[in-house]
Amino acid sequence: MPDSEEIYADTAGRAVLETIRAYGVTAIFGIPGTHNLELYRPLADLGIRAVTNRHEQGSGYGADGWAQQTGLPGVVITTSGPGLQNAMSAIGTAFCESRPLIVLSPGVPLGAEFADVGTLHETKDATSMVGAIAEWSRRVRSGAEAVEAVHDAFTLFRTGRPRPVHIEIPLDVLEAPARVPLADRSARPAPDRAAGDPSSVAEAARLLSSARRPVIVAGGGATDAAHEVTAIAERLGAPVLTTLNGKGVVDERHPLSLGSNLRLAAARAMAEDADVLLVIGSKLGEAELWAPRLEARGSVVRIDISPAQLDKNLAATVGITGDAAAVGDALLALLPAEPRTPRELAAERAAIDAETRATAPDAVALAEMIAEALPVDTIVAGDSSQIVYLALGSVLRSQHPHSLLYTPTYATLGYGLPAAIGARVAQAEHPVVTVIGDGALMFCVNELVTAVEQRLDVTIICVDNGGYAEIRQNEVDRGMAPIGVDLVQPDWAALATAFGATGRRVDRTEDIAHSIREAIADGGVQLVHIPTGAPTGRQD
Secondary structure (H helix, E strand, C coil), rough: CCCCCCCCCCCCHHHHHHHHHCCCEEEEEEEECCEEEEEEECHHHCEEEECCCCCCHHHHHHHHHHHHHHHEEEECCCCCCHHHHHHHHHHHHHHHCCCEEEEEEEECCCCCCCCCCCCCCCCHHHHHHHHHCCCCCEEEECHHHHHHHHHHHHHHHCCCCCCCCCEEEEHHHHEEEEECCCHHCCCCCCCCCCCCCCHHHHHHHHHHCCCCEEEEEEEEEHHHHHHHHHHHHHHHHCEEEEEECCCCCCCCCCEEEEECCCCHHHHHHHHHHCCCEEEEEECCHHHCCCCCCCCCCEEEEEECCCCCHHCCCCCCEEEEEEHHHHHHHHHHHHCCCCCCCCCCCHHHHHHHHHHHHHCCHHHHHHHHHHHHHHHCCCCEEEEECHHHHHHHHHCCCCCCCCEEECCCCCCCCCCHHHHHHHHHHHHHCCCEEEEEHHHHHHHHHHHHHHHHHHCCCEEHHHHHHEEEEHHHHHHHHHCCCCCCEEEEEEEEHHHHHHCCCCCCCCCCCCHHHHHHHHHHHHCCCCEEEECCCCCCCCCC
């Protein structure tokens, strides 16, 4: 009988991973399982780092954090059945936040579809299951089809709205000889970036050049166009507001930046009062606005890679389908060469600041302490926790896109820690911190050991308000007695230590900043536990 290395020397699994590696991907996230081993076999040989999370949801969020630092799609390998299902929350997140993600999974052998005979991890229809929440999900029938699906995924990420894709490879196909020529496994050249219809660009330039009160709103689709958006703002003297996914598109220390504050009425009022509103790469969704919609009173120019976005939630006077950076360059060529005198924004800043503090004064005060303690170039992974969405998202002054990793639309719990792990795996230049509530941390506390195992420098700042404080307030507001929201807490510092990390409990306000600085300086996996004085639910 032939040696197993001969049989499996060049499987469809290897062909798929070779193709992914050819595009520059150097890390994958996932958990080895009985059925996916031929996707793991070639990783070391290809120079791909395997990060083993302790739950596939963490794999998806880790891949997302990695993708935001590299500009490449995150890649997740799951096993069939429950492994793939465990990654579904991350797939849903990537869809809602427009993040590039490739999920690879094995499937039942060809001819065994819908057999319902009780095989291991048998799933009725995995491709349709994932297809219901992903951009697309394909069950391939050969190694060549699988490789072509990888190429199609990269074409989507380069030319369209980046969203998750799933490639299901039947087990017999996955383990069979690839029969894919080496040339077909090479990365294909990136197409030219779409610069938009010239007549639409000219009309947009005319409107913007004549505007007296232009305002720019930049979303997640503008993160690769930071230079162009900043230049347009300076030419027009236009203030810039961003969504949380667009945070840092314009350096938030820039005199024209009004931050990622669209959730605030004072910020939305500025956009609504503009005589020309330029919206770049945003669907202007309710979850980002914290309002049903943005009601623009002037003309609206929208730029988006997806034509379906141009009238979504706000009709465009001029809609331009194209890449934000390429369209931005085309616009700049038609705008006045001399920058306008910037608008005086002191009153608007004061109104935004006052509303931020009035909404959540205690959270803002704590967020300011946290932000002040962080090195200026820190990558912060947030979670769907009050400290982040009520305060830190506004308080942090990000210099670059993807400095705050967050999920404002899907608003999932348990994102922050695995996203921080992915960000740290991607780069060692910038410090990485996650700021996360106690409720959210319990969704992903198992990933502490992933960070320890990977020997990463990651600091976890756990802001403990005793459970699900927002939901508690929601219940009170509805006249309900609080139920299911005041939660038993572990000894967080001791728990971190048990995982092989370093745990610190901070009981005095004056020690918060020092403890955070010390944790970051000491390196390794650090957990700083900050009880906020809310009910703890502790049971001794």
